[in-house]
Amino acid sequence: MLTIKDLQAKIGEKQILNGINLEVKPGEVHAIMGPNGSGKSTLASVLAGREEYEVTGGEVDFLGKDLLEMAPEERAREGVFLAFQYPVEIPGVSTINFMKTALNQIREHRGQPALDAVSFLSLMKEKMKLVEIDQSLLSRALNEGFSGGEKKRNEIFQMAMLEPKLSILDETDSGLDIDALKVVANGVNKLRNKNNAVIVVTHYQRLLDYIVPDYVHVLYKGKIVKSGTKDLALELEAKGYDWIKDEVALA
């Protein structure tokens, strides 16, 4: 589904990604871990098409298409979803209205007619249950005055609505207490199927207790320096990141 080859990117004059290689197949969950400043969020942003980041080398294939050639909204319409670490507030625009606009533009891209109000509402109700979110929250201005947990839950709700092929969860666990974390993870798990894939970007392994990854990759200084199974995450939890740094220094 997603093939990243030797991806390099910088912001301003600062080189952040130094040759990332990654292969994600349908049905898989990949965790990207690493110490602060290793380039985790940059990778997520580059995949989503954030313009501040300049890609300086490498290629990314998404379902047979050159992802890096696409505008951010095209990527989204093709099925790339980014759950933001810090979802922004948009005053005066309800989540419902926001989702209606997004969903209909995605449907138009796919050559489907816009959803009428009734179909939209029933779809929304179904997805609300999945992520245990209240309609009153969705009627409020997007993320305005939301708690940390509400914001993250809202991200997962949007993911449920848009049914992406590839979801990238950027530090979705940050700022969540354990109950909120479970709700969010539970939502993600319900949305998993053999046709979609998830990349979980996280600093801690805590989230991976609930969203169990098939592969764990450690990112350090803009490169994947170690890959393994979920056991690698547990090892990192126990030993911290220093031993990885030492390994890299020795190599």
Add this chain to the structure above:
Amino acid sequence: MSNDNQVLEEFTSREYEHGWTTDIEADSAPKGLNEGIIRFISAKKNEPQWMLDWRLDAYAKWTKMKEPTWPNVHYPPINYQDVIYYSAPKKSDKTKKLEDVDPELIKTFEKLGISLTEQKRLTGIAVDAVIDSVSVATTFKETLGELGIIFCSFSEAVHNHPELVKKYMGSVVPVSDNYFAALNSAVFTDGSFCYIPKGVRCPMELSTYFRINAANTGQFERTLIIADEGSYVSYLEGCTAPMRDENQLHAAVVEIYAMKDAEVKYSTVQNWYPGDKNGKGGIYNFVTKRGLCFGDHSKISWTQVETGSAITWKYPSCILKGDYSMGEFYSVAVTNNYQQADTGTKMIHIGKHTKSRIVSKGISAGHSQNSYRGQVHIMKRAENARNFSQCDSLLMGDKCGAHTFPYIDVENKSARIEHEATTSKIGEDQIFYCLQRGIDEESAVALIVNGYAKEVLNQLPMEFAVEAQKLLALTLEGSVG
């Protein structure tokens, strides 16, 4: 920022949608202004002597007045002798019924999206359309007449309801109120007149569309709305003009008189030609709008969406004379390219327990300057007066300006006044968030701007709200800051 600027450049090249002219034969006065021209206008309109006298008095006052310099707008001096003060579509003197209207005119209004026939048939909104200087068609007159509602052109009112016109014209905006009001009083050519009798709730929205068509022509229309005791009316006003290289002058006066328990809602979507992307051409829009809450428990509410004009100078105001009377002002003002807007309101609290509410949303883009200027005045005997003001500014790009000039005068200690102000920018983060959900940039800006202006747009009647939303989106397409 370079990328933003690029996007802004693209967006400034957007064309004005209503920039066509209609090939209608016009009957015009020669350029310039003097007593002779005023007599010419008055004679053309076959006016009674009292009306001519009123005009001449206004003209005499105007010649002694000076153009105001305090607004935060800059333009070369206007040569008032270089303006045509009267232009009428030629067939107009005979056209009183919609069927008789020049087909070219009907086409004009269809282009504007306000087919009068359609409007008449489908929407149940009564429309009075003013092109250049003359009112060309008023729909639904009979239906309204059964309720005793008078809705007609100002000229007709002068002939058919002189007692009302004499009594109320100039009662809210006196001839010598300001330079542009005096000019309008001298040369106004037409406009709309509306009287809602006691206890009548007007069953439909009343609507006026203004369009300037002829070149070098000023438009000076006058609207007078009288709401008798316990009545209600919602009034809509829309404006467009063709694209022209020269600046054109528009100086209108709107007066609203609300008696005891009466309520008037006045909504405007102003989309005069704003000039091109380099600031050439565009309408100079100098408008005096004022409502008098004369009776106890009366209410006047202004809602405006201002997207057009090269220069806007406009302060729809309320004089809250009756006890427990209430004034409201909801405004969205968008400026782009080299547009300049100095707009806001005045709330003059005279009566006891009077209340006012001001919600102003400014949006500046391009090289434009957008000023809010508002006055809240609590007079001595206005016990327990209350005001709430909220003034928000949204900036797009880094070459535009937003300014706020609030004036608060309180002469009674029991007053309660709240003022809130914010300034924000449309963030790249907000745009990116939308893009990431598959929403294109134009829709994203539209979504964010409409969200920002929601509180004001919500005040508009449904048909107008949709139009206003589209207009906002169109004016700001592609503009990111």
